[in-house]
Amino acid sequence: MSDTVAHGAHPPGFAHQFEDMTQQREAGNLGMWVFLVTEILFFGGMFTSYIIFRTLHFASFEAGSHLLKVQFGATNTVVLIVSSLTMALAIRAAQTGKRKGQIIFWLILTMFLGALFLGLKLRYEWYADYVEGIVPGISWNSGAHAPGVELFMCFYFFMTGLHAIHMVIGLGILTVLVIMAARDKFSSRYYAPLEISGLYWHFVDIVWIFLFPLLYLIGGRYQ
């Protein structure tokens, strides 16, 4: 336990209920990890259903998978991986006490990549799907596809939609971080908001790392 010295001079970002910054940082980290566990199970409900129906209706899922535009799926995977790297570098810039301009640079680059992901998805995938009539419940060309394909497309839209919602929330968090960085809130002693937001951003990346092969690459793309 720390002595009472910490109470005399509050370091920036210190909250009263903690004894010292180490305790605060550990609590924040643990809290974020526990939250990510809830996210694992939140997406897990969808993944469980996906696994079951993919097993039961494999042929339909394969047919549905071939309707997706794999080149955009792959491109977006790369975009997200780069954004994870830039996020990690933003945190590292704060850790090593770099100027705030550098932190903001990496954060804005991360935001740009996140927005690029969403833009590509919206313009070249969802919108194209809407035109082609493969959006269940909204624009569905029932003559062209078997019912099982519609089930697959439900999964595709629910899972990528949920992922996209998480991306949008992530962009919101990044905006807050940019403002905090501009106000000189971060230093090598205090960068917890960056760190735990980074965990969230990487988690959203990981979800996509699984969604890409599971949705786009079922049963092989060979004909």
Add this chain to the structure above:
Amino acid sequence: MSEHSEHDGPVGHVVPISTYLLVFLALIVGTALTTWIAYIDLGRWNTPVALTIAVVKMTLVVLFFMHVKYATGLTRIVILAGFFWLAIMVTLASSDELTRNWEIVPQGWNMIVPFASRLF
């Protein structure tokens, strides 16, 4: 609650940039690999290979980008608990969905029944 509280220097582990770049390269290679392999007919092995690559990629992100390699055992237990509970959900839900069409007395049981009836 830890004993020490450092008052100078950065808190937490600083990962070298070279490590980040190596991980990044590995992730890009993994993405390329998984896309390329999807176009090769491996029979029933396409899915396991794709998932193995995904799990490796996830592990790299978790260990290095998310700093779990340098984290406490508690963090690791929390993560493992998440996946363990997901496994519970998948296993038990599948135990119904995937066995619903099984016949009531499977083939193999024909051999067991006369044997068991002799015991009682």
Add this chain to the structure above:
Amino acid sequence: MSMAIADLHEAPADSSVNYLNATYGIRSWLLTKDHKRIGLLYLATTTLMFFVGGGAAVLMRLHLIEPQGALFEPETYNKLFSTHGIIMVFFFMVPSIPATLGNFLIPLMIGARDVAFPKLNLLSWYVFVTGCIFALYATLSGGVDTGWTFYPPYSSSFSHTHVVAVALGVFIAGFSSILTGLNFIVTIHKMRAPGMRWFRLPLFIWAMYATSLIFVLGTPVIAITLFLLGLERILHVGIFDPAVGGDPLLFQHLFWFYSHPAVYIMILPGMGVVSELITAFSRKKIFGYSFVAFSSLSIAVISFVVWGHHMFVTGQSVYAGLVFSALSFLVAIPSAVKVFNWTATLYKGSISYEAPMLYALGFVGLFTIGGLTGLFLAALATDVHLNGTYFIVAHFHYVMVGGAVMAYLGGMHFWWPKITGRLYPDYWARFAAFMIFVGFNLTFFPQFVLGYLGMPRRYAVYPAEFQVLNVMSSAGASILGVGYLIPLIYLTWSMRYGPPAGPNPWGAKGLEWTTSSPPPTENFKEIPIVTEDAYNYPTPEVPRV
């Protein structure tokens, strides 16, 4: 409630500054980050929801006095039982002990100044209130008739009621549970006072830890499930839709993956409370501390692998039924460990029968009945006969009401002097406890018989030969209803007129009793240093033979 809280400020019992009189005004409550005040905000909200849900139950019991139904159209009756279930489960039982007593007590019991994330804590209350508003709006503007379980395809395609609004309410309230659970886990891990080792923690803390695990691991699944259900209702296509190859039973799997453990969200905190009460009023160390502690954790874990017993007669695979039945019996082991340890704690204790202890003893008896009848339902073959009957209704009310609500009231009476700094009239408290016990048994014991005789649940009418038992049940419900109103009256009265309680009116052990009543905003003048185990009651001086 805000009126009643405002009254508290006038005469602080300890004539010192405490968390109730430190700041004044409605803003100081609505923007508070103090875990104790947030606990009281939750208390006000869940109490309101309890009486809304209870009102629906009273109307149902009145309706069932006559075989043809005394009051309502069948459609209205369907809405009543749905409202009762949804409000009571998601908006009362789940947050009741954790969010009120848990919020109030966890930092006090572990020797911390607050929970780890006070702002998240306040946020969780606002999220909860938002969920409540959705649910109440849907109830008042026509209700919902799916039952609290929302099974599709009825809920997704056929019901003409406000399914989406209610599901959204439950979805939102779920996030409040997640935030609470997350906060508690981090608090218990990281905020313990020096010397407060894991095996010195009060058993209430172990129970709250186990409950928080379920909050965190189960609630996201109900969230995604209701999300999918809502989408399916809006889009008319989805993964529970058999027309496209989906499976309505999958909804039940995902729903019960949360909702079965949710039963333990309700009962585990109650078990924690009862462990505190029994040791305090037996003046004895708990028998088998580590067994009771670990039984909480193992209940939390096992609760996740038994959900299929809700689906034995749904067309679930017989193999899955077999597995779920076998696993369901496992829950009996840690539950029995607890009951035996409480009994052993009572043995040769110097027991006194104050009101909280009456509730605790009631809990042990009623929970035992509720738990043992659960074994009938875990057995595949018996369940086929009993599923969907009043036997089930009686079983889970013995656990939920006889167990969890009794423990909640017991805990509320035990810690009320700490919360308000005032004593309540003990005579009335004992009278109410007795009345609730009698009313409860008269309400629900006949339902065991009704169910065994084959009366199905959720019907607005029933054959005439069941009338006697139904009238008994309704009579019991009216006694129970009055029994719940009495504490509301004298506890509210005591906030203003009760005599000052002093720091430790029961002579109980535990850090929360070492600080003043009501505690100061920062909980302890100095963070305590813990040097002894929990429940370190002095051994009686006179040796007993």
